[in-house]
Each structure stands twice: as structure tokens, then as C-alpha cells.
Amino acid sequence: MATIKDVAKAAGVSIAAASLALNGKGSLSEETRAKIIETAERLNYKPNALAKGLVTSNKINTIGIIIPKPGTEFLPFVGMDILGGIGEVANEKKYNMLLDWEEGLGGTKVLDLVRSGIVRGLVFFLPLNDVTTFRALNDLNFPYVLMSRPPEGVYCSWVDVDNVDAAYQATVSLIKAGHTRISFSSPGPIDFLVSSDRHSGYRQALLSHNIAYDESYVSIGNGDIQSGKAAMTHFLSLKEPPTALIAGSNLLAIGMLESLKEHGLDHRDKAIITFDDSPLAESYGISAIHIPTNTIAKESARLLIKRIGHTRRVEPENIVIDAQLIVRNTFVPAR
């Protein structure tokens, strides 16, 4: 493959002149500049990113995306949506996208990635995080952005919806529709911030409307279809089953609908609101709190790239994105 040396030789100039011309720097005559650029194109020259990175920032123009290991607790729709959003911004700004996840719970891979110089910044999409990794990144003054609120004790940039408020609004809309027996099913373990935030919003909404918080109306578990079925079965077994259900995830809601069917009921019998709107929720006609993951991803990438531009230590920035209730078939008023 052609190197800058080849280009310089073919154009009959020095290597330095070639470099300057190709980077639009220095003061070359328009003539030589044009000749160099033309020669580079003719030779299909593309600067070696490693050499360039080594001599400039010691890093390569790549942003690392850290996600949960595929096949674990997160919706593929959300995953692809995020990758698409980050990629759109990255492409525009000429950054590459490196995808990775931690194999276990420790955070060693991320730090190795950083130290190896392969990435110039990181975007994290993780439900649960170990504080030490983020601390270490802070100490290195290494740019990163979370696509969620940071865990307790971490001071950093993040982009997220207000999950507490979203859950609050969802619950209130059900209360306004006349429901008083409203259940809540968490999208994952309660120590995931997203779970506890949504639970908190739900609880606050009940209490501010003088509805007692009842633990038997709460299920904590995974966010998959099976859990949804199990939750619905449990709720239906109560002496006073809930008339409205808040499902922490799409798959939960789908499981609930299926379970309803198995019990001879359908979507007209229970109000269901889910989080994380997706084509799935749409096709099932499930009312959903639309979390604009694509927007969150884009904003995160923008924040990160802006941050990469600063070499000095700068203040973290935070962006709160609005979530929105989308009413579909499963939003039925209390009878």
C-alpha cells in the first residue's frame, strides 16, 4: 500500500511537503499542493492511522462503546438503536466505533483499552457499574460519557431520561384514568439504577395521590418474557388483582399480555404501560413510555467528541432527555 514516501517521491517533493499538503497546513504553492493531492489520489494513498495517531495524540480516532454482553439482559432493539445513533455522529466526525463489553464484573478490559491507545473516548451503556473504573478514568482525565445516570459517587458526564419522573408520569396517568390498584414490575434487579429509579417514581406517584404502597403489587426480577408471565400470574392470583400494570420492559409487557390470554383475558381487561418503546411494543399495541435511545446515543456521542477536543480537565456535562407516554390499545380506564 502506498505510503507518504511513495506520494512524495511520485510528486517529486519532500515527505514534509507531502504531509503539509495533505493536511492542508503550511504554506505551499497552490501548484505543488495540487500536484501532491492529485498524486495521493492516484496512488490511493490513505495515511496510516497508527503512525498518525502515534505522532499526534498517541491515540487513534476511535470511540469505544461499552455495552452489556449480547444475549444478556437488554433489548436488541435498544442495542442496535444505540449503535446506530452513536455511529451516525461518529461517522460524521470521522471517528471509528469500537465495540466491547466486560466478560465478568471487574472492569479491567476497559482500562486496558484506554491504556493501549486504541480509543480516544468511551461511551458506556450499562445498567450497573463499578465505581473504581470510572474513578480511574477520571484520574487519567480520560474522556467518557454514560448513557445513564452515574452510580453513587461518580462525577462524570452523562445523558439520560429522568426515569423517576417518567415512572411518576406513567403512574399518574393511570391514576387519572381511575386506577388505584396499580402494579409495578422492575426491568431488572433492583440494584440497577434504572430499576430503582422507575420504582421510586412509581412509589412517589402513589403516595402523592394518597394510594398506599403495597409490596404485593411489586415484582422484582428480570425483564424477559418469562418474568412477565410469572408476574401476571402472581398478580392475578391476588384477592384484589391490580387493574393497571406498569411493566419495566417491553418483554415483560409482552409476557404479561400472553399470560392474560392464557387466563382467558385480553388487552381490554388490564391497563398496561411499558418502558422502552420499540417496534415490538408498537406491534403489540402496548402503551409505552418512549425512551428516545437513539437521541440519547447521539447526544452522548456529541458530548464525548466535544470533550475529546479539550485537553484540559473540564467540567462534566449532563443532558436530560424527555420521555413521553404513547397511548395505545393497552391503555384502558378503570371500570
Place this chain on the structure above:
Amino acid sequence: MATIKDVAKAAGVSIAAASLALNGKGSLSEETRAKIIETAERLNYKPNALAKGLVTSNKINTIGIIIPKPGTEFLPFVGMDILGGIGEVANEKKYNMLLDWEEGLGGTKVLDLVRSGIVRGLVFFLPLNDVTTFRALNDLNFPYVLMSRPPEGVYCSWVDVDNVDAAYQATVSLIKAGHTRISFSSPGPIDFLVSSDRHSGYRQALLSHNIAYDESYVSIGNGDIQSGKAAMTHFLSLKEPPTALIAGSNLLAIGMLESLKEHGLDHRDKAIITFDDSPLAESYGISAIHIPTNTIAKESARLLIKRIGHTRRVEPENIVIDAQLIVRNTFVPAR
């Protein structure tokens, strides 16, 4: 961050000795080697991948994954499954994963990626491909693997299921269940190889069983839910509607089921077999040809990494993975 110079100085040895020790090469005394390694750990030393890559292969240990742009015609479940599979192998072999897609139809980004030295090999997951890019890669002797059969005129390594055979088997199983009016809906435009292969298998199965091929039983279009509804509506409007339907994609099949419901029918009224099994198909109880995308991804990554190991030009390798019919609720015999 610590460099090899820092390590050498702290350990009181030359830079060369440090490099040798850390790479397990050369002949150092066990004592100095141990001291160097220990020092490196203490300093959190991690070799700069750019410098290392520059001096060795001129490339970095990264495999590029080229997928369709997210949000376009492909199932997120499949996408995440593939990323998970490739990532598993890549992690094991100490490769990073770079994710990318072409913005338009030309293939310039891929070649730029290759020329910039950021990737050592490529895995392609694309329905449609331009021959020129692959030719250029061949000319550079650059390692790549397709997760699908190559387009006409491209000689390369690939891993895929036999879509013709899978469609053939699916169709035959319906014929054996007594169906003679069997429809086929393509998963995408017919010039996608996957579409034409499946269509071909379907057609061959009919003809080998003396069933006339009838164009009104064939719909060509996108693989989304809307197309599924449209196809079902069309089929139901025929004087003699099909009794069994082959849906080229999951979303198509779901659209068909929904449309059935809208027409007052359900899954017991029509046999439906879909391609690309997923948790979705499972939860809907749709019979599916299970395409083991995760396995295809892993095999592709293995093939690629093996190929990267050869500097000489070697013969391409091909792997055909078996697909398997999974019978669920929507497999009903003809009445």
C-alpha cells in the same frame, strides 16, 4: 501513562530487555524477566497498541465488522446475536471489534478502513454487495469473510446456511402435512441473495412434488410487519387463498399473524413457517427455520483470524451450517 521506557528505567534495564521480557522472547535470566514483569504490573504498563502495530504488522489487532446501517432492513435480534458471536471469538483471541457500515451504496469506507491500518481483517454481514470492493480486497490480499454467500463473480471465504435447501425443506414439510396451496414471501428485495435463494428452494420443492408454481402465491417486498400484513391481506383476497405460508422473515410472519386476527382468523387457520428464528418467533409460537446466526458469526470470526495468521495468499474456505425447522403452534396440517 507508563511507557516501556518508564518500565525499563524503573527496573534498571534497557528498553530492549523490557520489550523482550514482556513479550516472552529472547533469553533473559529468570530474575530480570521477573523483575521487569513485576515492574510493568506495578506501573500499570500496557503497551501502546499503535506503536506495537506500527512496528509489527503495520496494523492493529482489530477485526472490522461491516453490517447494514442500523434501522434498515435487518432484525436487531440477528444483529446483536452476530456481534455477540464475533465478539466472543475476538475476545478470546485478543482482537478488538470495530463496527462500521457504508453510508451509501459505494464501498469506499471499507477500503479506507483497510488502508488506514485500523483493521487486520473484515467480516461482512450484508445482504447485497458490490463486487468491486471484494475484488479490491482480493488484490490487496486482505483477509475477509462473508457471513453469506458471495455475490456472483467473487471468490472468497464465507460461512452461511444453505438457504435454498432450508426453503426446500420448509416447503416439503408443508407439502407432507397435506398442503398444496403454499405461498412465499421474500425477506427483502429479490436481488438480495437470501431472497432469491429462499425463493428458489421454495420453487424447487413445489415443482419436484408436482405442484404448479403460481405467481399469485408469491409476494416480494420488505421484511417488515407492514409487508406481512399486506401480504396476508393479498393472499386472503385470492379466490383460493393459500393454506400455508412461508414468511421470509420474523417480522413478516408476525405481520401475517396480526392480519389473520384482523380478519377474524388465528394461528390455527393457516400454517406459517418463518425464517430467522428469534425470541420473537418463539414468543409468538411461530414455527421457524432456525438460522444459527450466532454459530455463523463465530465460525466467520474463527475463519478470519486463522486467515489473518497467514501472510501468504491462501485458498478461501467455506463453511455451510445446518438450518433446522422448529415446529411450534403455527404448524397446522391441511384440512
Place this chain on the structure above:
DNA sequence: CTGAAAGCGCTTACAG
């Protein structure tokens, strides 16, 4: 068994 030197492909002051 260990150190000094060259070089990977590039950029950036620094001379002329």
C-alpha cells in the same frame, strides 16, 4: 545474557 541502533509511517518545529 544484555545494550545500542535502526526503523515502522507519520508530523512538526526548525533552518535555509
Place this chain on the structure above:
DNA sequence: CTGAAAGCGCTTACAG
């Protein structure tokens, strides 16, 4: 306006 030189962090023959 252009060229010669140093250097980014590493590895690998090559001397000693």
C-alpha cells in the same frame, strides 16, 4: 516557499 532532522513508543536484528 521547501527540505533535513527529530521523535511518537515500540520491536528486532546485531554487537558485545
